[in-house]
Amino acid sequence: MAYSGGVDSHVLLHLCANINHLKDKITAVYVNHGLQVEADLWGTHCEQISEGLGVRFLSLTVDAHAAPEESPEEAARNARYASLKPLLADGDLLLLAQHSEDQLETVLLQLFRGSGLKGLSGMPERLAFGQGFLIRPLLDISKASIIEYAKNHALQWIEDPSNQHTHFDRNFLRNDIIPLLMQRWPSLGKTVSRSAKHCANAQSLITSLADDLLSAVINHSDNTLCLSRLQGYSLLQQQLIIRQWFQCLGLKMPSQDFAQRILVQVVAARDDADPTLSTQDYCIRRYRNTLYCLKPTQNRLGGNLIWPSGDSLLYIADDVSYEVVESSGGIPRDLWQNSRITVRFRSGGETICVPGRSGHHSLKKLYQEAGIPPWERAGIPLIYLDGKLAAVGEHWISAEFYSETQEPCFRVIRHKINPKGNDDAPDVD
Known part of the structure; x- marks a missing residue:
């Protein structure tokens, strides 16, 4: 179980530790991102709480400093997940304590970024993670209910001062915007969560369709695309295939603009042309009847x-x-x-x-x-x-x-x- 010491993860840990047949199977894992001067003290607090509840404790230290073009939140999240994933054996579960307001924040952020159905689906309650699964059992529970539980059981938790820094988009929504919205629409968390589930269901159907379309176009030996078969579909279907191709390759989804450029500048180029679209992570090229996604540099050894x-x-x-x-x-x-x-x-x-x-x-x-x-x-x-x-x-x-x-x-x-x-x-x- 991921345990930061905050009220959400403390409540989840307390709930699970009070289930007799789960208690001896739980390991509370604290991830020290090294971004706060109090991080070591928080780790000590988490260890003491875990010992008091009679569950195993593990502390991990990661480098969560952001790389170029990576937000601090993204860097911390990627470092956290990368450290947690190897801990899971076959059939293990990683429990996270995100709640309904976290889901609301996520969906709003994705909406403001112009995301499609996948982004607007928010956080799934369950997904494959490493050799096991990631579970969010509190995703339909409100923050108010979590706070009430914590107070009723006299729990002691950590308040991260960075949560008040509204220059982070998520904190700005959480502290300044969502409270106003919920004054007007008190059930906003539930209704947005319902919409996210509708989007997730629609995305699941589209993904199934995209898999079928991609399987008819992809060359499985090298994960390239057959251009003549790709061009036999409508432009909308071609965009869907391109995005599913990126998913198959384990790449981040291309923006709508970049996907359109692939179709216009590379796929639809003259047969004798050699167009190339490049990013830091890959380049898109065509040769004869094949579309390739390649590393930008091959790092070849030179000389004899x-x-x-x-x-x-x-x-x-x-x-x-x-x-x-x-x-x-x-x-x-x-x-x-x-x-x-x-x-x-x-x-x-x-x-x-x-x-x-x-x-x-x-x-x-x-x-x-x-x-x-x-x-x-x-x-x-x-x-x-x-x-x-x-x-x-x-x-x-x-x-x-x-x-x-x-x-x-x-x-x-x-x-x-x-x-x-x-x-x-x-x-x-």
């Missing part, structure tokens, strides 16, 4: 490399390696093991004689025939045995070195490491 004798793996970049494996056809193992193996990258003009074809062929022509996008070609390693070009990545082996006899052979295969995104992280807090 030595493939050390006896090593089966060679790392070409942070996320790409090549491995030599046994094969029924390829470079004879003895030849590979007794040669000096060097790796170079294309400089232009290289040719190779491919088995089953006469004459030498330029790598440029072979790349075009194979449909390899231009931006990938510079990163394909050219493997030389004793100074002679023997293989072009995993694509071709020179006829001079290729064998299909009974002797053991080697071939080269490529491995790409795909870092996991925040696809299962909560969207809102």
